[in-house]
Amino acid sequence: MSEKIFEVDHLSLHYLTRFGEKVHAVTDVSFSMKQGEILGIAGESGCGKSTLVSGLMGMCIPPLYPTSGDVRVSGESLMNRSESDIRSNVLAQKISMIPQGAFNALNPVRKIKDIAADVIAAHQKQGSPSSAKEIYQRLCERFDLFGMDTQRVLNSYPIQLTAGERQRSVIGISTLLNPRMVIADEPTSALDVSTQKEVIKMIFDLLEKGIFSTMIFITHELPLLYHVADNIAIMYAGEFVEMGTAEQVVKDPRHPYTQALMGAMLSSESSQRSRKPVAIEGAPPSLNQTIVGCRFAERCTRACPDCKKNTQSIRMVGDRLVRCDYAK
Amino acid sequence: MLKQYPTILYVLQKGLWYFLTFIAAIVINFALPRLGDNNPVDIIMGKAAQGLSQEEAKQKKASLLASFGMAELSTRTYDTVGYECALNEKGEAYLKEAFVPAIKVTERKIKDSAGADSVVNDTVGIFEPKLDASGAVMKEAASDSAGKPILDSAGVPVMKNVMQPVMVKKIIHIEKGSVVYSTTPVLENGNPVLKEEPVLSSSVVQFFAYIKNIFHGDLGLSYSQYPKPVIEIIKESLPWTLAIQFPTLMLGWIVGNLLGAIAAYKRGIFDKVFFPLAMLLNGIPFFVFGMLLVAAFSISLGWLPAMGAYGFDQVPSFSWEFYKSVGLHYILPFFSIFPILLSGQATGMRSMSIYELGTDYMKYAKWMGLREGKIVSYIFRNAMLPQLTGLAQSLGAMVGGALITEMIFSYPGLGMAMLTAIQQNDYATIQGCTLMISICVLVANFSVDILIALCDPRVKAGIQVGGK
Ligand SMILES: Nc1ncnc2c1ncn2[C@@H]1O[C@H](COP(=O)(O)OP(=O)(O)OP(=O)(O)O)[C@@H](O)[C@H]1O
Ligand SMILES: [Mg+2]
Numbered sequence: 001m002s003e004k005i006f007e008v009d010h011l012s013l014h015y016l017t018r019f020g021e022k023v024h025a026v027t028d029v030s031f032s033m034k035q036g037e038i039l040g041i042a043g044e045s046g047c048g049k050s051t052l053v054s055g056l057m058g059m060c061i062p063p064l065y066p067t068s069g070d071v072r073v074s075g076e077s078l079m080n081r082s083e084s085d086i087r088s089n090v091l092a093q094k095i096s097m098i099p100q101g102a103f104n105a106l107n108p109v110r111k112i113k114d115i116a117a118d119v120i121a122a123h124q125k126q127g128s129p130s131s132a133k134e135i136y137q138r139l140c141e142r143f144d145l146f147g148m149d150t151q152r153v154l155n156s157y158p159i160q161l162t163a164g165e166r167q168r169s170v171i172g173i174s175t176l177l178n179p180r181m182v183i184a185d186e187p188t189s190a191l192d193v194s195t196q197k198e199v200i201k202m203i204f205d206l207l208e209k210g211i212f213s214t215m216i217f218i219t220h221e222l223p224l225l226y227h228v229a230d231n232i233a234i235m236y237a238g239e240f241v242e243m244g245t246a247e248q249v250v251k252d253p254r255h256p257y258t259q260a261l262m263g264a265m266l267s268s269e270s271s272q273r274s275r276k277p278v279a280i281e282g283a284p285p286s287l288n289q290t291i292v293g294c295r296f297a298e299r300c301t302r303a304c305p306d307c308k309k310n311t312q313s314i315r316m317v318g319d320r321l322v323r324c325d326y327a328k
Numbered sequence: 329m330l331k332q333y334p335t336i337l338y339v340l341q342k343g344l345w346y347f348l349t350f351i352a353a354i355v356i357n358f359a360l361p362r363l364g365d366n367n368p369v370d371i372i373m374g375k376a377a378q379g380l381s382q383e384e385a386k387q388k389k390a391s392l393l394a395s396f397g398m399a400e401l402s403t404r405t406y407d408t409v410g411y412e413c414a415l416n417e418k419g420e421a422y423l424k425e426a427f428v429p430a431i432k433v434t435e436r437k438i439k440d441s442a443g444a445d446s447v448v449n450d451t452v453g454i455f456e457p458k459l460d461a462s463g464a465v466m467k468e469a470a471s472d473s474a475g476k477p478i479l480d481s482a483g484v485p486v487m488k489n490v491m492q493p494v495m496v497k498k499i500i501h502i503e504k505g506s507v508v509y510s511t512t513p514v515l516e517n518g519n520p521v522l523k524e525e526p527v528l529s530s531s532v533v534q535f536f537a538y539i540k541n542i543f544h545g546d547l548g549l550s551y552s553q554y555p556k557p558v559i560e561i562i563k564e565s566l567p568w569t570l571a572i573q574f575p576t577l578m579l580g581w582i583v584g585n586l587l588g589a590i591a592a593y594k595r596g597i598f599d600k601v602f603f604p605l606a607m608l609l610n611g612i613p614f615f616v617f618g619m620l621l622v623a624a625f626s627i628s629l630g631w632l633p634a635m636g637a638y639g640f641d642q643v644p645s646f647s648w649e650f651y652k653s654v655g656l657h658y659i660l661p662f663f664s665i666f667p668i669l670l671s672g673q674a675t676g677m678r679s680m681s682i683y684e685l686g687t688d689y690m691k692y693a694k695w696m697g698l699r700e701g702k703i704v705s706y707i708f709r710n711a712m713l714p715q716l717t718g719l720a721q722s723l724g725a726m727v728g729g730a731l732i733t734e735m736i737f738s739y740p741g742l743g744m745a746m747l748t749a750i751q752q753n754d755y756a757t758i759q760g761c762t763l764m765i766s767i768c769v770l771v772a773n774f775s776v777d778i779l780i781a782l783c784d785p786r787v788k789a790g791i792q793v794g795g796k
Pocket of ligand 1 (some may be wrong): 047063287
C-alpha cells in the first residue's frame, strides 16, 4: 500500500460572525488520500464544501477559524504553523486550489500574465530571481499546453476573456508550480455544457501529463463525479455523511441523504429515464448552534424518534463509511 | 483614422464633453445676471451712481456699458495718424531720393486791349523749387505753376535732386465709438420731456462680445476696485488659493488612503485607535476646527500667526524673510484642512479596502501564496480607483470650497476675492471668479477622468472594445 500523502483528522472549522456567534460550517471531517487518488466531494449548496477547502489548504482567512482537528501533508501538520511558513512552503507548491467562480478569482485590474507572474515570483527561491522575460517564456510554454490562443489570453484583462478562457487561465495559474495536490472547487459550475467538457478535459490532460497527480474534485453534480473520481464523499450540513468508492456511493448509496440525493438527480441512464427527479423536502439545519441528533433527521423519510436525540458518528458499513446508525 | 487609437479618441471625446460643459458654464454665467429685466450694469449703477452728478452718472454708465460690450456703439472711429522716420539697418533715418522736376516758367507781357504800347516780351528761365527748412518742397513754388517741366533732348523732364527722410505712416490709436443714445419723448409731471437712453445691443451680440472678451482674458473691469481689470484680481488671488489647497489636498489624499489601507489590513490596535479618531475628525466641520486652531495656537499660545498669507510688515519679494513669513502663515490654514481631509479619505479607503480584502481574487491571491506586500499593493491599487473620483470632486471643489478657510485666516485667495466682490455687487469680479472656479472644476475632473482610464483596465479595456 502506497504512502498516504494527505490526511485529515477530525477537522472542524467555524466562522465568527460580527456578533461573536460561531457558525460551525465544517464538523468532524476525516479522510486520507494516496498518491494519484482522485477524491470527489459532493453536497448541496451551502453544505460547507468551499469552507472545507480553506481548511484543507491550512490557510483560514478570517472570519473563518479552525476549531479542532489536524491536516497533514506527507506527514507534516499544517495546523499551528505561521501564515508565512504555510505561504512559502505549502501553498501553490504542495497544495494548490482552483477556486469556485473563476471570474471573481482574477484581479480585474491585472492582466493574466501579471497575475501568473505574481504567483511565480512569490515562490522564487531567494537569490535566483528569474527575469520578467524568463517568467513570460515559462508562462507561454505552460499555456501552450492548454490549446488556447496563448499570446492573446496572457495579454488580456479578465473581462476580455470568455468564461471558459477565464476558467482555464485560473487552472493554468493554479497548477503553474506543479503542485503535488490540487483541490478543485466546482471548476465547472456556471459554465455551459461544452465549456464544461473542455475544462474537464483540460484537468485530466494535466493529470495525464503528470503536472499533478492527486486531486480533490468538488462539485454538486454526482453523475460527473462518478465518471472522474476514484472515491466519493457526500457532505451534508458540514459533515461527511458517506464515503466510499465511486461505484459504491453512486450505484449503491446507503445513507438516506445520499439515496435522496440520487433520487433528486436527473439520471442519464436509460433504465432511469422515466423516473422523475424528486426534490428533498425541507432545508438543512442552521449551523450557528450545537445540533443534537442526526443533522438530516428533519428531512429524512426513515427517521425514527431516536434519530433526533442521538448524535450519529461515522462508522464502517461494509467497506465504506456511513454516518447513520440505521444504515446496513 | 482615429479608430486605431481608441485612447486618443476617448480623450478627445471626453475633452469635447468637457468643452461643452464649459460653454454651458459660460452661458449660465452670462445669463444669470441678465435674468428678467436685469442687466449687470444697472445693478452696478444702483450703487455706483451714488454721489455722482447726472452727467457723471451718465458717463460712468456709458463706460461700463462699453466695457461689458452691452451697448450699441456708433460705428464711426476716429483714428489719429502719426508719422515717424523709417530707420535703416544702421539705425539712421534714411533718405529718400525725391526727384523734383525742374520747371520752366514762361512770363509773357501781353498787349493790352488798346494795343497801344505793350510789346510781347517772353522771359524764359529755370525755376528752382523753393525748399523749406525740413527740405520739403514749399507749396507756393508749385502753385503758380503755369510752368511746364523742362524736357531734355530725349523728352524726359530734367530733374533736380532733393534729399528727404522717408516717413512711415503709423496709426497711433483708434478711438472706440461712443455709446449710441436713442431719444424718446416722454411725459414727466405732465410736461413733455426728451429722454435719452443708451441703445442696448441684442443679447446675441452681447453673448458673443462676452465670449470674445473671455477668450481674450478680458473679464471686464472690477467695479469695487475700479479701474482694476478682473483678470488682475484673479491673477493675484488664485495662486494663494492653489498654494494652500493643492498640496493640502494631494497630501491629505495620499496619506489618508495609505493609512486607511493599513488600518483595514492590519486591523488590531492601530485600527481600533485610528478609526474612531478619523471618524471624530471627519465629523468636525472645517471652520470649527480652523477656529479651534486659531484659538489654541494663535490666541492662547501665540505661537503662530493667524491672519493673512504673510506678515503685515512684509512686501512680497524673493527674500528669505518673506518666505519665512509665508511659511509661518501657512501652517495653521494647512492644518485646519489636512487632518479633516485625511480622515475623510482614510475612512473611505478603509471600508473600500475591507471590501477588497473580502473579494474572491484577494482570497485567491492569498491561497496562491502571494506575499503580504504584494497583497497590500493589490488592495491599495484596487481600492484607490473609486477614491480617485473623490479626488476629482475635492480638487474641483478646492477653489470654491476654500472660502471658509480663507475667511477664517483672512487668506488673500480667490474665495476672499469673491466674497469681497459679492459684498460690493462687483458683478464683473463675481463672474470672473465663478468662471475661474468652473474652469478649475472642469480641468480637475478631466484630468482625473483620464487618470482613471489609464489606471483602471476595466475602463481601458472598455475603451478598446468600444472603440473597435
Ligand atoms: N463569512 C461567513 N460568515 C458566516 N457564515 C458563513 C460565511 N461564509 C459562509 N458561511 C456559511 O458557511 C456555510 C458553508 O458555506 P460554503 O461557502 O462553504 O458552502 P458551499 O458548499 O461551498 O456552497 P456552494 O455550493 O454554494 O459553493 C454556509 O451555510 C454559509 O452560510
Ligand atoms: Mg462553494
